[in-house]
Amino acid sequence: MKTTHKRLLLGWVMAAAVAAAPTIASAGVAIDIDIAPPPVRVEVAPAPRVGFVWAPGYWEWRDHAHVWIPGRWIGERRGYHWAPDRWEPRGPHWHHEPGHWQRF
Secondary structure, eight states: OOHHHHHHHHHHHHHHHHHHHHHHTOOOOEEEEEOOOOOOOOOOOOOOOOTEEEOEEEEETTTTTEEEEOOOEEETTTTEEEEEEEEETTTTEEEOOOOOOEOO
């Protein structure tokens, strides 16, 4: 294959990868189950830490059971606030909405 053809092919492959990257990066896993989560556990949040926000604990669905994930510190993102993990009813099912950053 000539060098020109190789460069053209490489250019097309790189362009396709760049175009696909946003799609791959935004992929997520939706979790819907028929079993309501237990009541949220009461956690006492530690004293504030500069540069961090407290992400409260939540129930995670693992191996056909709810498992408590304790709260944790996560690095802050200026201009954003943390929306914690939550379960919401959707008809006869329960949907897990993962924690995520939201702009103010």
